[in-house]
Amino acid sequence: MAEALRTETIGGVVMLIATVVALVWANVSYESYDALRTMKIGPEALHLNLELVKWAQNGLLTIFFFVAGLEVKEEFVHGELANLKKAALPIIAAIAGMAVPALVYLIVSWGAPDAARGWAIPTATDIAFALAVLAVTASAMPASLRAFLLTCAVVDDLGAITIIAFFYTSGLNFVMLGLGVLFLAVYWILQRQRVNKGWVLVPVALLTWYFVESSGVHATVAGVALGLLTRVHSDPGEDYSPSERADHLVRPVSAGFAVPIFAFLSAGVLLDAKSLSAAFTDRVVLGVIAGLLIGKFLGVFGGAWLSVRLGLARLSDELHWRDMAAVSILGGIGFTVSLLIGNLAYADDVTRANAVTAGVLAASLAASVAAAVLLRVRIRTRLNAQDDV
Structure with a gap:
């Protein structure tokens, strides 16, 4: 099961199942669903008596971002980002793919109450879902x-x-932030000193998370920082680097538990006619949808095209611009991080937060279907071209 969860396809399917279960439960009995997600657990003395949905956002997603941090480090050291010339295309596409959706969102939502708070919601792409659709x-x-x-x-x-x-x-x-930075430094020193024992590293990581969480900075920042500080080079005699071992152990937990539970506790919104009508007449929600579906495509594809035209990057000989167009639409699958930012932006406005969630789900579904159709068309076109040759 752990091996299966290390593949993008299975992880994406598990997350999708969790989302569907949440939607069904919320629309059968929203009161019981909401009672579950707002139930508080945890030690009050440590200021960790949090709602389950907050545990998912601040705790479980830290695991997801730790894995993301490991991926970023691996990419910078061993992957595409290690070669600046190769990295230029996806880096410029990613930066444009964050800036343009934010701009599209602000244009569409202009004048709506508290619209500016949600500008970052359509800037994120869900790695697991996007790669799962591609796979x-x-x-x-x-x-x-x-x-x-x-x-x-x-x-x-x-x-x-x-x-x-x-x-x-x-x-x-x-003070808490300083302690968080201190324990990050301890973690980095342990990595430098080749300390690989889990019983040493895990408590240091947990203390880092606690102090960052208590500082007011979102706890997921601790997850990324820990991932980035994990050693990616293997020493003589080591079969795997600490980063590879950590990814091997933690990725199934992230894909099979952390992200699905977050999706389950975050995606449950009412889908009756009244709620949908209210959501899709809200310019903030329309801005989120436009940002993910239009802004992401324009940003990712436009950034890639412009970088090649200006000579800053080059497109692989294996790819065609139609392939890039299809995969650019996949960037509109916001889901995990978009839901998180939406909940952070409108934490004090439950109605708006639920409406934004509905918008993110609708846009992510539309982007998935549109990209899947275009990718299938591209595959058929490629196969026909090979047959002609």
Whole structure:
């Protein structure tokens, strides 16, 4: 089971199942669903008596972002990002793929109450879902297309966590933040000293998480930071680096438990006519949908095209611009991080938060279907071209 969860396809399917269960439960008995997600557990003395949905956002998603941090580090050291010339295409596409959706969102939502708080919601791409759709619908496409999407999504995640750290942090406790940084430094020193024992590293990581969580900075920042500080080079005599071992152990927990539970506790919204009508007449929701479906495509595809036209990057010989168009639409699958940013942006407005969730789900579904159709068309076109040759 753990091995299966290490593949994008299975992880994406588990997350989708959790989302469907949440939607069904919420629309059968929203009161019981809401009672579950708002139930508080945890030690009050440590200020950790949190609602389950907060545990999912601040605790379980830290595991997801730890894995994302490991991926970013691996990409910078051993992957596409290690070569600046190769990395230019996905990096520029990712940056444009964050800036343009935010701009589209602001244009569409202009004048709506508290619209500015949600500008970052459509900037994120869900790695697991996007790669799962690509794996299921277009496994025959060149490996370079997957590499582009993965690298683009990794840069996107790094951008998202930076946005969360700088724009969705309030009421900083500098003492707690200092302690969090101190334990990050301890973790880094342990990595440098080749300390690989879990009974040493895990408590240090948990203390880092606790102090960052208590500081007012979103706890997922701790997850990314720990991932980035994990050693990626293997020493003589080591079969795997600490980063590879950590990824091997933690990825199934992230894909099979952390992200699905977050999806289950975050995606349950009412889908009756009244709620949907209210949601899809809200310009903030329309801005989120436009940002994910239009802004992401324009940003990712436009950024890639412009970087090639300006001579800053080059497109792989295996790929065609139609392939890039299809995979750019996959960038509109916001889901995990978009839901998180939506909940952070409108934490004090449950109605708006639920409406934004509905918008993210609708846009992610539409992007998945549209990209899947285009990718299947591209595969058929490629096969027909090969037959003609």
